[in-house]
Amino acid sequence: xxxxxxxxxxxxxxxxxxxxxxxxxxxxxxxxxxxxxxxxxxxxxxxxxxxxxxxxxxxxxxxxxxxxxxxxxxxxxxxxxxxxxxxxxxxxxxxxxxxxxxxxxxxxxxxxxxxxxxxxxxxxxxxxxxxxxxxxxxxxxxxxxxxxxxxxxxxxxxxxxxxxxxxxxxxxxxxxxxxxxxxxxxxxxxxxxxxxxxxxxxxx
Amino acid sequence: xxxxxxxxxxxxxxxxxxxxxxxxxxxxxxxxxxxxxxxxxxxxxxxxxxxxxxxxxxxxxxxxxxxxxxxxxxxxxxxxxxxxxxxxxxxxxxxxxxxxxxxxxxxxxxxxxxxxxxxxxxxxxxxxxxxxxxxxxxxxxxxxxxxxxxxxxxxxxxxxxxxxxxxxxxxxxxxxxxxxxxxxxxxxxxxxxxxxxxxxxxxxxxxxxxxxxxxxxxxxxxxxxxxxxxxxxxxxxxxxxxxxxxxxxxxxxxxxxxxxxxxxxxxxxxxxxxxxxxxxxxxxxxxxxxxxxxxxxxxxxxxxxxxxxxxxxxxxxxxxxxxxxxxxxxxxxxxxxxxxxxxxxxxxxxxxxxxxxxxxxxxxxxxxxxxxxxxxxxxxxxxxxx
Numbered sequence: 001x002x003x004x005x006x007x008x009x010x011x012x013x014x015x016x017x018x019x020x021x022x023x024x025x026x027x028x029x030x031x032x033x034x035x036x037x038x039x040x041x042x043x044x045x046x047x048x049x050x051x052x053x054x055x056x057x058x059x060x061x062x063x064x065x066x067x068x069x070x071x072x073x074x075x076x077x078x079x080x081x082x083x084x085x086x087x088x089x090x091x092x093x094x095x096x097x098x099x100x101x102x103x104x105x106x107x108x109x110x111x112x113x114x115x116x117x118x119x120x121x122x123x124x125x126x127x128x129x130x131x132x133x134x135x136x137x138x139x140x141x142x143x144x145x146x147x148x149x150x151x152x153x154x155x156x157x158x159x160x161x162x163x164x165x166x167x168x169x170x171x172x173x174x175x176x177x178x179x180x181x182x183x184x185x186x187x188x189x190x191x192x193x194x195x196x197x198x199x200x201x202x203x204x
Numbered sequence: 205x206x207x208x209x210x211x212x213x214x215x216x217x218x219x220x221x222x223x224x225x226x227x228x229x230x231x232x233x234x235x236x237x238x239x240x241x242x243x244x245x246x247x248x249x250x251x252x253x254x255x256x257x258x259x260x261x262x263x264x265x266x267x268x269x270x271x272x273x274x275x276x277x278x279x280x281x282x283x284x285x286x287x288x289x290x291x292x293x294x295x296x297x298x299x300x301x302x303x304x305x306x307x308x309x310x311x312x313x314x315x316x317x318x319x320x321x322x323x324x325x326x327x328x329x330x331x332x333x334x335x336x337x338x339x340x341x342x343x344x345x346x347x348x349x350x351x352x353x354x355x356x357x358x359x360x361x362x363x364x365x366x367x368x369x370x371x372x373x374x375x376x377x378x379x380x381x382x383x384x385x386x387x388x389x390x391x392x393x394x395x396x397x398x399x400x401x402x403x404x405x406x407x408x409x410x411x412x413x414x415x416x417x418x419x420x421x422x423x424x425x426x427x428x429x430x431x432x433x434x435x436x437x438x439x440x441x442x443x444x445x446x447x448x449x450x451x452x453x454x455x456x457x458x459x460x461x462x463x464x465x466x467x468x469x470x471x472x473x474x475x476x477x478x479x480x481x482x483x484x485x486x487x488x489x490x491x492x493x494x495x496x497x498x499x500x501x502x503x504x505x506x507x508x509x510x511x512x513x514x515x516x517x518x519x520x521x522x523x524x525x526x527x528x529x530x531x532x533x534x535x536x537x538x539x540x541x542x543x544x545x546x547x548x549x550x551x552x553x554x555x556x557x558x559x560x561x562x563x564x565x566x567x568x569x570x571x572x573x574x575x576x577x578x579x580x581x582x583x584x585x586x587x588x589x590x
Binding site: 013 | 276277279280281282283284286287348352355362365366367368370373375383384387407410411412413414415416417418419513514
C-alpha cells in the first residue's frame, strides 16, 4: 500500500515523542547554562601550569626546560628562561620561566605539551567557558593566568593527579635519600681527612 | 558517460523539461555549507531543471596540511590528522600511525590493537549515523532523522571523551600503541552502547527505509556504475554501494582484522538508496566486530616499550599505510630522510577522490537531486582541501 512506509515512520516518531515523557533515554537534551552534565574526568581544554603549595611564584613546577615550546605542534607556547636559579618546592635550586605565554587562540588542546613534560608541570584544564570581548590581550595567557594550584588539579582530574602525586612523592623521597646519603658521605669524607690528617700528625 | 544512460532495475527516466531552446542557466551553489559537509561550491549549468554541466569548486578550507607536516616532527602531525576528516579523527590517527609504524618497523602490543579496533569501529558507527542524518537533512527531512542520529552519535562521543579527553579531536593513537588506557568502567559502558545500537538501527529503518518519499527521491538517483567506480578509484561505502566487493579491512587485514568475522555489505544498483543501505548494514557489521573485540580484549601494555615519544627519527625510507576509514581508503605516504621531520608527507583522502565522480552522477538529474547525491558521497571538506 502506498504510504505504508510513511505511516510506519510516523508511528516511530510518535513513539519517540511519547517516550520522551517517560524514558530518560529518549530525552537527552540538557538545558545548558542552568542544567549541566557531570564533567567527564578525562576531558581536556587548554593547558595550565601546576604549582605546589600556596604561592604560585614560589611553587611553580616549571623549570623552563623549553621542551613543550619545541614540541608544541602549532607553536603557541613562548617561554623565556631565567638567568638565575631559585628554590623550588622541594628546596632544590632550579631555573624558572620569567615569561611563559600561551596563545590560546592558536592552541588546539592536543596535550602533547603534557605528554612531553618531564616535570609534570603542565596539565590540561577542563574550563570551557572562556568567551571574551578582547581578541588580543585576553587570548594571550601569561604565567599568572596559567598558574593553578595542585589542589585544583586534584579536583579536576582526581585519578591522574593521584598517580602524579605518588610518582612525585617517590621521586622526592629518592632524591632526599640520595641527598641524605650524599650528605652522610660528605660528612664521612669530611671526617676521614681530618682523621688521616690527625693520623699524619700522629705519625710525625 | 551520463548517469541517465545507465539503466537499472528500478530506474525510470524523468519527463524532460527540455524545450529545445538551448538556453542554459548557470547557478552557483554554495560556497556556504550546502549540505553541512564544509565550505564547497558548485557551478551548475541547468537546462530547465536538468543538470547539463557541473563544476565543483573547492579549496576554501585549504590549511596546507601536507606542507606543515613536513616541518613538524612525526608526533607533531598526529593532532593535525584529527582535523582532516573531523568526524572520524580516530581512523585518521590510525592510518597515520600505521604508515609511521611501517616506516620505522614498530610492533604494536595486542591490547593496543584491540583498543584501535574498538575505537575505530565506534568511529565508523558515529560517522555513518551522522552521514545518514545529514543525507536525510539534505533531502528535506529537516530535524527528526538528524536529531535521532545525533542522539546516538552523542553516546559514542561520550565514550570518546572519557577515553581520550575530547569528543572529536581525539589525538588518540601514538606510534606503537595508544595514548591512554581505558578508565575504570569504560568497557562496560562501551558494551552497553554497542548492545543498544542495533535497537536504534531497527528504529531508524522503521522510520525511513520503507518511506515512499525517501525511495522516490533516492532510488535511481545518482547512479554510479561499477566500471566508473573502479576506474575513478572510488573506495569505501560508495564503491561497495555500486556492488564492488572491496574492503581494505578484508583485503589488507591490517591490525588484527583477520580475527573478526564480519561481512561486507554490497549494493546492487549504485544509486543513492544503495549507498544509504550499505551504510546502515555496515553499522550492523561494525556492531558485530565490536562485540567480538570487547569480548576478547586481553590485558597488557598499550604502548610499545621501545618506541620513544620524543626525538623520534625513523631510518631513511618510504612507506604507505592505508586503512578503511568510514569514508573509504585513507592512506598516508611518507618519505623519511632520517631526520625528525618527514621529507614528504602525502595524504590520500577518500573524500576528494570520491568527489571526482560528482559530475558523472549528477548529469541528467534534477537540480534538487544534486544535494542528495552530494550527501550520499559522504565527504568532509576538511579532508578534501587539507
